[in-house]
Amino acid sequence: MIRYPYCQPDIRDEDRAAADAVLKSGWLTQGPAVLDFETALAETLDCRHAVVVNSGTAALHLAYHGIGLGPGRGLLTSPITFLASANAARYCDAPVVFADVDPATGNITPETVEQALADSPHPIAAITPVHLAGRPCDLAGLAAVAESRGIAIIEDACHAPSARYPDARGGTAAVGACTHSRAAVLSFHAIKHIAAGEGGAILTNDDALAARMRRFRSHGMVREPELWQSAPEADAPWYYEMEEPGWNYRLSDINCAVGRSQLRRLAAGIAERAALAALYDERLGNLGWLSLPPAPAVPGGHAWHLYPIAIDFAALGLSRGQVMRRLAAQGVGTQVHYIPLYRQPYYAARGHKPLPGAEAYYARTLSLPMYPGLTQAAVDEIAAAIRSLAAG
Numbered sequence: 342m343i344r345y346p347y348c349q350p351d352i353r354d355e356d357r358a359a360a361d362a363v364l365k366s367g368w369l370t371q372g373p374a375v376l377d378f379e380t381a382l383a384e385t386l387d388c389r390h391a392v393v394v395n396s397g398t399a400a401l402h403l404a405y406h407g408i409g410l411g412p413g414r415g416l417l418t419s420p421i422t423f424l425a426s427a428n429a430a431r432y433c434d435a436p437v438v439f440a441d442v443d444p445a446t447g448n449i450t451p452e453t454v455e456q457a458l459a460d461s462p463h464p465i466a467a468i469t470p471v472h473l474a475g476r477p478c479d480l481a482g483l484a485a486v487a488e489s490r491g492i493a494i495i496e497d498a499c500h501a502p503s504a505r506y507p508d509a510r511g512g513t514a515a516v517g518a519c520t521h522s523r524a525a526v527l528s529f530h531a532i533k534h535i536a537a538g539e540g541g542a543i544l545t546n547d548d549a550l551a552a553r554m555r556r557f558r559s560h561g562m563v564r565e566p567e568l569w570q571s572a573p574e575a576d577a578p579w580y581y582e583m584e585e586p587g588w589n590y591r592l593s594d595i596n597c598a599v600g601r602s603q604l605r606r607l608a609a610g611i612a613e614r615a616a617l618a619a620l621y622d623e624r625l626g627n628l629g630w631l632s633l634p635p636a637p638a639v640p641g642g643h644a645w646h647l648y649p650i651a652i653d654f655a656a657l658g659l660s661r662g663q664v665m666r667r668l669a670a671q672g673v674g675t676q677v678h679y680i681p682l683y684r685q686p687y688y689a690a691r692g693h694k695p696l697p698g699a700e701a702y703y704a705r706t707l708s709l710p711m712y713p714g715l716t717q718a719a720v721d722e723i724a725a726a727i728r729s730l731a732a733g
């Protein structure tokens with residue numbers, strides 16, 4: 342039995358009470374809790390707008406649609422990510438191009454992006470850096486590459502809300518404030534920092550983009566009378582118009598209430614994760630066949646969604662499957678983040694080729710249990726199980 346899954350939500354009485362209050366109110370779909378959650382998200386993450394939707398995938402799709410990805414306006418992203426970062430561009434019929442990653446962090450870099458842009462068979466309109474495991478990409482460097490070419494940056498920030506990185510002015514900025522990007526996307530999936538069951542958000546400082554995404558999250562309906570083109574009478578109470586179809590990407594008040602409650606513990610949860618990461622670092626240091634995740638670039642420079650170690654499986658003399666099964670037999674859950682997207686049959690069939698940095702990262706990575714509530718005793722037990730792998 343798995344006693345320590347690699348991730349797990351931290352649900353407390355206040356979260357249950359928040360959901361219960363919505364259920365008692367009788368208003369279950371998009372209502373007052375949406376506005377409340379959006380306001381709190383924008384305030385906490387220091388951004389002008391937060392637009393909540395029913396998944397991180399929907400958030401990526403709305404952001405990509407909002408900035409006009411499509412045929413002839415492609416996306417450049419990382420292959421070391423969840424399927425959604427790239428797939429959402431395919432929903433817009435936009436071509437996808439993968440940039441290689443730094444084999445130590447799994448993140449794209451200004452250099453790998455320059456190379457991929459030079460080699461790209463398609464015009465690129467957006468770059469989506471994925472802050473893998475919670476460690477921000479070099480956003481200032483990526484923005485310098487993108488801005489000179491008129492390319493938008495849409496951050497996939499699903500792993501890294503509020504993690505800090507060096508900005509272009511010699512200080513630091515936080516993921517979510519969109520200091521060096523057009524928008525940043527979050528997920529409220531059950532194992533993310535803000536666990537609302539399902540859900541997602543787009544953060545942006547761009548008023549027009551926020552308004553466009555709000556419209557398209559609910560079928561493209563225009564409810565503002567001043568924008569109607571053919572209303573039968575002014576202020577018609579029943580009336581709405583649609584110029585272009587959108588989707589039903591609405592997030593319910595139930596999810597928003599849970600998300601709002603979880604958001605209050607975002608900083609404390611990240612601090613707890615950072616303490617667990619430091620403990621793992623201490624317990625797993627000095628093993629020739631195991632490398633620790635590289636230290637954050639600045640204080641607060643990691644949100645520790647995951648704790649990925651790198652294992653030299655050949656030096657250890659065990660395959661990754663053997664390692665995962667042996668750890669599972671001792672109650673320790675692990676996972677691989679991620680299988681490079683160009684290896685998926687869909688992308689391989691479209692001519693995407695292996696990239697050396699991504700292959701090197703994938704060959705060694707393994708995510709260990711990481712979530713608020715994991716105890717020091719549990720980390721000791723997990724570390725002992727890992728060290729014992731070398732015993733044969």
Ligand SMILES: Cc1ncc(COP(=O)(O)O)c(C=O)c1O
Nearest residue numbers: 396397398423425499528529530
């Ligand atoms: C990096 C990354 N991007 C996008 C997503 C998609 O989010 P969701 O599952 O909420 O659609 C996830 C989460 O699963 C993710 O980890």
